[in-house]
Amino acid sequence: MSTLSDNTSDGIRSDALAAAVAQAARTRRYGSWYVAEHRFRVMRSYAQTVLFTAIGSPLVYLYAMGVGLASLVDGNLGDNAVNGVSYLAFLAPALLASSAIAVASEEFTYPIMLGFKWNPTFFGMNASSIQPGQIINGIVISVAARMLLTCAIFYVFMLVFGAVPGPFGFVAVLVALLTGLAFGALVMAYTATLKDDTGQLAMVQRFVILPMTLFSGTFFPLDVLPPYLQWIGWISPLWHGTELARVFAYGMPEPIWLSLVHVLYLAALLAVGWIWARHLTAERLNK
Amino acid sequence: MIGAVSTRTSGDLTVLGLDPNRYGPEIRSQVGVVPQENNLDMELKVRENLLVYGRYFGLPRARVARRADELLEFAQLADKASAKVDDLSGGMKRRLTIARALINDPRILLLDEPTTGLDPQARHILWDRLFRLKEQGTTLLLTTHYMDEAEQLCDRLVVVDKGRIMAEGSPADLIRRYSSREVLEVRFGSTQNAEVAGRIEGYGERVDVLPDRILVYSDSGENELERMTAAGLHPITSLVRRSSLEDVFLRLTGRNLIE
Numbered sequence: 001m002s003t004l005s006d007n008t009s010d011g012i013r014s015d016a017l018a019a020a021v022a023q024a025a026r027t028r029r030y031g032s033w034y035v036a037e038h039r040f041r042v043m044r045s046y047a048q049t050v051l052f053t054a055i056g057s058p059l060v061y062l063y064a065m066g067v068g069l070a071s072l073v074d075g076n077l078g079d080n081a082v083n084g085v086s087y088l089a090f091l092a093p094a095l096l097a098s099s100a101i102a103v104a105s106e107e108f109t110y111p112i113m114l115g116f117k118w119n120p121t122f123f124g125m126n127a128s129s130i131q132p133g134q135i136i137n138g139i140v141i142s143v144a145a146r147m148l149l150t151c152a153i154f155y156v157f158m159l160v161f162g163a164v165p166g167p168f169g170f171v172a173v174l175v176a177l178l179t180g181l182a183f184g185a186l187v188m189a190y191t192a193t194l195k196d197d198t199g200q201l202a203m204v205q206r207f208v209i210l211p212m213t214l215f216s217g218t219f220f221p222l223d224v225l226p227p228y229l230q231w232i233g234w235i236s237p238l239w240h241g242t243e244l245a246r247v248f249a250y251g252m253p254e255p256i257w258l259s260l261v262h263v264l265y266l267a268a269l270l271a272v273g274w275i276w277a278r279h280l281t282a283e284r285l286n287k
Numbered sequence: 288m289i290g291a292v293s294t295r296t297s298g299d300l301t302v303l304g305l306d307p308n309r310y311g312p313e314i315r316s317q318v319g320v321v322p323q324e325n326n327l328d329m330e331l332k333v334r335e336n337l338l339v340y341g342r343y344f345g346l347p348r349a350r351v352a353r354r355a356d357e358l359l360e361f362a363q364l365a366d367k368a369s370a371k372v373d374d375l376s377g378g379m380k381r382r383l384t385i386a387r388a389l390i391n392d393p394r395i396l397l398l399d400e401p402t403t404g405l406d407p408q409a410r411h412i413l414w415d416r417l418f419r420l421k422e423q424g425t426t427l428l429l430t431t432h433y434m435d436e437a438e439q440l441c442d443r444l445v446v447v448d449k450g451r452i453m454a455e456g457s458p459a460d461l462i463r464r465y466s467s468r469e470v471l472e473v474r475f476g477s478t479q480n481a482e483v484a485g486r487i488e489g490y491g492e493r494v495d496v497l498p499d500r501i502l503v504y505s506d507s508g509e510n511e512l513e514r515m516t517a518a519g520l521h522p523i524t525s526l527v528r529r530s531s532l533e534d535v536f537l538r539l540t541g542r543n544l545i546e
Contacts, residue, residue: 016303016317016394023316023391026345031312034342041339042330120326126292127320128343128391129312286292 027129035130035138036145038121039111043146054150057102058157061095062088065219066161082221085165085250092163093172093245094218097238099154100147100180105209107143108188109201116192122285132282139188140274144181151176158249165250172245179241182266185273192280212236217243240265290320290397303394316344319388323399325380327372333383334359334368337390344391351390358386361416378409382416389420396420398429402436414439434532444532448540458532465538466530467492471508473515473522474500483520490514504530 027034043050070087082090115122115135125135151173158164164172187204194200215225215232216239222230233239240262246252247259288295288307292315300307302314328336334355341351359365362382367375375383381401388396401417402410417440421427431437437444438458445455454461471491475483477499484496491505505511508527515522 017305017313020303020305020310020313020317023344024310024312027312027316027343030345031343034345037342038328038339041335042328045330119329120324121328123322124326124328124340124387125343127290127315127318127322128340129316129345130343131312286294 024129027134028131031130031134032137032141035125035135036141037138038125039139039142040145042111043142050146050149053102054153057099058095058154061099062092062157062161062163065095066091066163083246083250083252086163088161088163089165089250090246091219092158092161093176093249094216094238094242096151096154096158096172097176097179097241097245098213098218100151100176100241101183101209101213101238103143103147103150104180104184104187105205107146108139108184109191109204111139112188112191113194113197113201116284117196122281126285132285133278135285136188136274136278136281140181140185143184144177147177147180148173151180163249166248169249171248175241175245175248178263178266178270179237179245182241182269182273183237185270185277187273189273189276189280192277192284212238215239237266237269290315290318316391317394319391319393319396321381321384321388321396321398321401323403325384327380327383327387329372331372332368333364333370333372333375336372336383337387340387341390346391354390354392358389361389361419362386363412363416376409378405378412381405381409381413385413385416389425393425395426395428398427400431401429402431402433410436434536438532446536446539453539454535461535462530462532465535467504468506468530469504469508470528470530470534471503471505471511472500472524472526472528473503473512474524475520475522486518486520487515502534504534 066088070091073082073087077087079086122132122135126132154176155164155170155173158169190204191201211232215229216222216236217233218238222233222239225233243252243254244259244262244266247254288300292311294308303317305314307314328339331339337355337358338348338351341354342348346354356365356368359368362385364375364379364383364386367379372380372383385396385398385401398417402413405413414436417427417429421440427440429436429440441458443455444458444461446453446461454465456464474480480496480498480501484494484501487494487501487503491503491511493504495502495504503511512525512527
């Protein structure tokens with residue numbers, strides 16, 4: 001922020017100015033948190049859904065895939081089916097990362113559309129001391145919190161199902177968070193470009209998220225796929241997140257440089273999506 | 288632009304002595320905005336809308352809560368505090384939007400067509416609230432298409448047509464300058480108006496022939512009517528009224544339909 005002294009030469013009535021500067025100072029500093037506060041208040045109105053999906057999905061998926069499907073896989077390939085661990089242990093970190101993606105696909109789409117268009121609360125925020133970039137920050141903060149809660153609950157169920165052989169499994173929760181946010185930030189930026197939803201958001205679900213889940217080494221290692229399909233995994237944040245989560249969950253063998261690539265790739269996507277979304281929001285609100 | 292959300296294309300602007308391009312949050316901390324379209328948060332309850340909005344200005348929770356209750360009282364919405372926004376009537380939503388705009392004790396309140404689309408009762412309640420604010424020393428800056436609204440609320444008025452300032456002054460001053468004291472409205476039937484018009488040229492200060500009626504601007508409408516009757520003209524209906532801002536507005540901006 002430019003300092004006050006820059007502007008005193010403009011001949012400013014000092015008391016009015018001082019009041020304005022004092023009142024805006026807190027928002028300049030904490031505005032993102034105030035926006036997050038708003039989102040939390042809204043989330044409270046659908047808290048049941050948040051908790052139900054956070055508890056229900058690990059139960060359903062870990063049981064159906066990890067126990068049901070796993071008995072088939074392990075029955076055919078032996079107890080150390082993939083990477084030398086059980087199929088359940090192989091699958092669980094991928095499902096954990098997918099659960100973060102699921103939160104992202106919910107929270108970074110319709111609420112953005114809502115704020116710009118259906119119930120233009122972003123314009124209301126922008127008429128207060130809040131700045132456009134802070135709106136985006138606040139959304140990222142609030143979604144990160146929900147994602148962290150979801151992933152932590154998921155991880156507890158992984159422990160219950162005995163799907164975490166390694167001692168550093170809990171780090172996979174943070175990896176899942178990074179994965180969800182990296183993907184989500186891009187989706188958020190894309191949503192911010194939409195003037196109207198004529199089905200684009202449903203298309204993202206069907207033609208981006210679903211194929212990504214299928215071809216990101218979630219249910220089977222990427223190298224099982226023919227080479228001409230493997231690129232889907234390489235560009236997919238979910239693949240990078242899943243692989244990294246496996247490294248921590250059961251010590252999947254992987255060269256250290258590749259683990260670094262996962263982190264950097266995800267961080268880069270997050271940065272690009274975040275900055276792009278902030279830019280688009282400023283452009284749209286300050287017209 | 289005054290609300291420090293739109294960047295100006297050229298020229299200089301200061302609000303409270305500050306440049307909006309650099310001091311947006313500072314200026315907005317001193318301004319309340321009531322936009323033309325309510326953008327209340329439909330996902331939150333009535334009182335929550337105020338609580339959340341107060342926090343955007345960095346106000347402490349306890350202070351926002353106290354202020355929210357005062358404002359609900361002021362906006363006559365205290366019994367609706369925990370209602371859903373969607374369940375409010377148009378007038379109530381408008382009052383809630385105004386209450387929200389006041390949560391930060393703004394020095395200037397910007398209102399964009401505050402009573403458009405409201406029924407007469409709701410308008411009068413709103414005018415009463417706005418007038419009280421004015422009495423308490425809040426500066427109101429409002430745009431309106433309703434000349435009666437401008438007459439009720441404005442100390443100083445600027446008539447703008449196609450982006451150009453046509454006139455400015457107090458309502459009474461504008462009426463004095465751009466209209467007569469009284470207006471005589473007569474109807475001869477739409478087929479006769481044009482014909483009659485020729486015969487009353489020079490009546491009053493000015494004569495306006497409209498498709499459905501003829502307006503004679505004069506210091507005394509009664510005198511003009513007598514003169515008309517004496518000349519053998521008998522209008523179907525006649526009405527003498529005081530000149531209003533609407534006359535000023537139509538005189539300044541013309542009667543052609545502006546879409």
